[in-house]
Amino acid sequence: MKFPDDFVWGVATASYQIEGAAFEDGRGESIWDRFSKTPGKVLNGDTGDVACNHYHLYKEDVALIKNLGVDSYRFSIAWPRILPDGRGRVNQKGIDFYKRLIDELLQSGVSPAVTLYHWDLPQVLEDMGGWLSRDTAKYFADYAMVVFDELGDVVTSWITLNEPWCSAFLGYGNGEHAPGKKDFAAHLRAAHNLLLGHGLALQGYRQLNLAAEIGITLNLSPQYPASSSPEDLAAARKADGFQNRWYLDPIFKGSYPSDMEELLTLVDPAIRPGDLGLISQPNDFLGINFYSRGLIAADKDGRPQGQKPERSVTAMGWEVYPEALYDLLVRVHRDYGPTRLYITENGAAYEDHLENGQIKDKERQSYLEAHIAQCARAIESGVPLKGYFVWSLLDNFEWAFGYDRRFGIIYVDFETQERILKDSALWYRSFLRR
Ligand code: FCB
Numbered sequence: 001m002k003f004p005d006d007f008v009w010g011v012a013t014a015s016y017q018i019e020g021a022a023f024e025d026g027r028g029e030s031i032w033d034r035f036s037k038t039p040g041k042v043l044n045g046d047t048g049d050v051a052c053n054h055y056h057l058y059k060e061d062v063a064l065i066k067n068l069g070v071d072s073y074r075f076s077i078a079w080p081r082i083l084p085d086g087r088g089r090v091n092q093k094g095i096d097f098y099k100r101l102i103d104e105l106l107q108s109g110v111s112p113a114v115t116l117y118h119w120d121l122p123q124v125l126e127d128m129g130g131w132l133s134r135d136t137a138k139y140f141a142d143y144a145m146v147v148f149d150e151l152g153d154v155v156t157s158w159i160t161l162n163e164p165w166c167s168a169f170l171g172y173g174n175g176e177h178a179p180g181k182k183d184f185a186a187h188l189r190a191a192h193n194l195l196l197g198h199g200l201a202l203q204g205y206r207q208l209n210l211a212a213e214i215g216i217t218l219n220l221s222p223q224y225p226a227s228s229s230p231e232d233l234a235a236a237r238k239a240d241g242f243q244n245r246w247y248l249d250p251i252f253k254g255s256y257p258s259d260m261e262e263l264l265t266l267v268d269p270a271i272r273p274g275d276l277g278l279i280s281q282p283n284d285f286l287g288i289n290f291y292s293r294g295l296i297a298a299d300k301d302g303r304p305q306g307q308k309p310e311r312s313v314t315a316m317g318w319e320v321y322p323e324a325l326y327d328l329l330v331r332v333h334r335d336y337g338p339t340r341l342y343i344t345e346n347g348a349a350y351e352d353h354l355e356n357g358q359i360k361d362k363e364r365q366s367y368l369e370a371h372i373a374q375c376a377r378a379i380e381s382g383v384p385l386k387g388y389f390v391w392s393l394l395d396n397f398e399w400a401f402g403y404d405r406r407f408g409i410i411y412v413d414f415e416t417q418e419r420i421l422k423d424s425a426l427w428y429r430s431f432l433r434r
Pocket of ligand 1: 014017162163166219289345391398399407
C-alpha cells in the first residue's frame with residue numbers, strides 16, 4: 001500500500017461519547033443528556049454522565065494518542081460547554097478545557113481537527129424548536145464564531161457538522177437519536193436548517209481569514225441495486241438520493257436533487273432565497289464517514305427496501321464491504337469534485353474479549369486494513385484523499401447502544417476507567433511506523 005508522505009493519519013472521538021463531566025464547570029444540558037435519561041431510549045439506560053471521563057483524563061488520553069504515532073486527533077466541542085444557554089453568555093471554563101486539550105496535543109506533536117457539532121445541541125435550544133427552527137442555524141453560526149475567535153489560532157482543521165443526515169433523520173425523522181422526534185416531513189426542515197447553519201458558519205469563518213482549512217463531514221454509503229431489474233435500479237437510486245445526494249447536491253451544486261420530487265415538496269417551504277448559495281460556498285474539504293454499503297431492492301410499490309447482507313457483519317449488523325469505500329470515493333470525486341477528501345471516520349464494533357490483559361480483535365484489525373487498502377486504491381485512481389481517521393480512539397458511549405457496542409482500538413473498562421490497547425491499536429501503531 002502506498003500513501004503520500006503528507007497523508008494525515010488520525011483517530012477520532014466526539015464530545016458526548018467520551019467526555020463525561022456532564023454537569024461540571026458550568027456545562028449546560030444537551031439533548032443527549034435529556035434523551036439518554038428518558039427511559040427506553042438508550043440500551044441499558046446508559047448515559048454520557050461519566051463516559052470515558054476524558055474531561056479529567058485528557059492528559060492520559062493524549063499520551064495514548066501520541067503513543068499511537070498518529071498525525072492528527074479529531075474531536076468535537078460540546079456546544080453547551082461553551083454556551084450553556086445555547087447563545088449569549090460564554091462559559092470560560094468550557095473554553096479553557098479545550099485550550100488545555102489542544103495545548104497538550106500540540107506539545108505532543110498531534111494536530112487538532114475540531115468538529116463544532118457532533119450532535120450535542122444545548123437542550124434550551126431544543127426547547128425553542130431545535131433544528132426544526134431556522135433560528136438554530138443562526139445560533140450555531142454565533143457559537144462557531146465564539147469558538148473560531150477563541151481557538152482559531154491553534155486548530156489545524158475545522159469540521160462544521162458531523163453527519164447532518166443522522167442529526168436530521170435519526171433525531172427528528174425516526175426518533176432513534178436525540179431529541180427523539182418522529183416526523184418524516186419535519187426532518188427535512190431540520191436537515192435544511194443544519195445545512196444552513198453550516199453555510200452561515202462557513203461565511204463567518206471566511207471573514208476571519210484564518211489559516212486552518214474548513215469543511216463538513218457527511219455519512220455516505222453507496223446504495224447498490226440488488227438486481228439489474230429497472231425497479232431495483234430505480235429504488236437504489238432513490239435510496240442514494242435520500243442518503244447521499246440530499247446532502248452532497250446542495251453543498252456542491254447549490255440545489256437539492258431534482259429527481260427526489262416527494263422530498264422536494266416537503267422541504268420547499270423551508271428554503272428561502274439565498275440559502276442554497278450559502279450552503280454551497282466553497283469548502284476546503286469534504287469529510288466522509290464510511291462504515292458500510294446498502295443493498296437495495298424495490299418493494300411492490302417501488303420503495304427502496306434494504307436487503308440482507310451478503311457478507312459478514314459487525315456487531316452493529318453492518319455488512320463489511322470495503323470495495324464500497326473505493327466506489328464511493330471515486331464517485332464523489334467524479335460527480336462533485338471536492339478539492340480534498342478525508343475519511344473522517346471508519347471503524348467497526350465487535351465483541352471484545354479481555355484475556356490476560358489482551359484484546360485479540362483480529363476482525364477489527366482486518367476491517368481497518370481492508371478499508372485502508374481501498375483508500376490506497378482510490379489515491380492511485382486519482383482521488384485527492386488526504387487523510388484517514390479511525391473511529392474510534394476509545395470504546396465509548398455509542399449513542400442509542402450505550403456502552404454495549406465497542407468501536408475503540410483502545411479498550412475502556414468503564415468501572416475503573418482503565419485503558420488497554422487492543423491488538424488493532426498495536427497493529428495501527430506498527431503500520432504507521434512502517
Ligand atoms: C457515526 C458517528 C459516530 C459513531 C459512529 C459509529 O455515525 O458519527 O459518533 O457513533 O457512527
